[in-house]
Amino acid sequence: MGNPTHFSLEVPKRAHQLLRDLYEQLGGSEGTRLPLKATFLLSVSMPIVILPIERILKYKRKPAEVHMNDAILNARLADAVDRAIDLQAKVHTAKFFTGSWQYATLEKGSGFPNLAAVGLPEVIAAHLDAPQALEDARNLSANRFCKILRNALAHGGVLYLDQYGRSRSGAPVRRFAFVSTDNSNKRLHFLRIKMADYRAFLQRWVDWMNGEAIEEILAEDLGLEAPEAEAVSIAEEAVEATVK
Template sequence: MAIPHRLAAEYPTRCLQLLEAVEPFARDKNLVGSFALLVAAAVLTIPFERARAKHFLHRESDAEMTKMIDGLNKVKFSEAPFWGGDGPSGWRQSHIVEHFDAPERWVARDGKHPLAEDGQNFLPEKTAASLLRALRNALAHGNIIYLNKDGQEQEGDLVHFLAFLSRYEEGEEQQAKSETYRLIVTTEGEFLRFIKRWADWIGYRSIDDKAVEAA
């Protein structure tokens, strides 16, 4: 393996190559959810961190990646450029205010279970940046739960949904009273599709292709 010209930008592309090579095996072994998480933990975290201008390894040549990620603050997740016009399907976001450690007993802000058909879903109005930060935080802290098709954490059942929890704090008063979490839920197949779209978008497109070819 050659040392990359720009790690932050080329790494997602290398992950995508590995993903496409190993995906058939993961599907054959019914490990799509675990496989998607394995890739996501790195392919989301590294570009996000290295794109920060204050990161000590940030380079001037990474400026285009920084611009791309900053631009996600101005667009909704459902309309983000990495979807390529084929937006998300079946994603939900809510805020858990009770029993965050017991999926069957989750209570959202509206008093309902966050997976209830008539429950609140904040995702359509969320920016791509805010949702990606929540996903990154959940991955970094291991706040991930496998759920079956009924939204329950039943040992031995087939995984259908992946749930991501990220600490939500509106202020010191709320922090002192209780813990609440952002909850993002999607199917394992849809999450894998997202990771592939993200890796393709944030990869070589964020740097000068001529510089890569010359390296």
């Protein structure tokens, strides 16, 4: 397939296909090969998450802007993205959400720590370990959840973490933390997730996009498969994505 007809739909689908086809061929964190799985997963996820927000949702909510507007290409999909990434509704009600996220915040106080130097603060890691962190993530607005994830991916606000959810130099990467400031720049928002669960989330996200967009003509024109023909269950995806 050449130049995309619907960039925000087709490019995430292509990126996810790369993930499914190539992920298990990459070296893990052990042995002599470079540990590329975490880097590849993170890199591939950028167009999957960012493009629908930047090229559909942005223009759906600001129709006067037109220079990269995919919202007009499929009204059904644009409406679905706008509904799902709701300003107020809890994110756990969205079709793309998986219940494995953890959430915490850090007030700025006299200043934010330099996470590039110190990694994930232990006080935040401990908060994320608590069961309440799962509930706090579920109860974020869908808009806030997607904004944190989008900003972290777009601006490099990502931390590689070990199996315990800590920043430890040289340790195999088993989790990610996505970090974003709020609009006032007075608070840091942290979303933490296991790598296997993040991969399952990406599957759910792509399935959601396809499910909302597909009509017979669109499927034929773009070569898209119906979600039921393509989808791997989230449980199966998580098992398949387990990093050895």
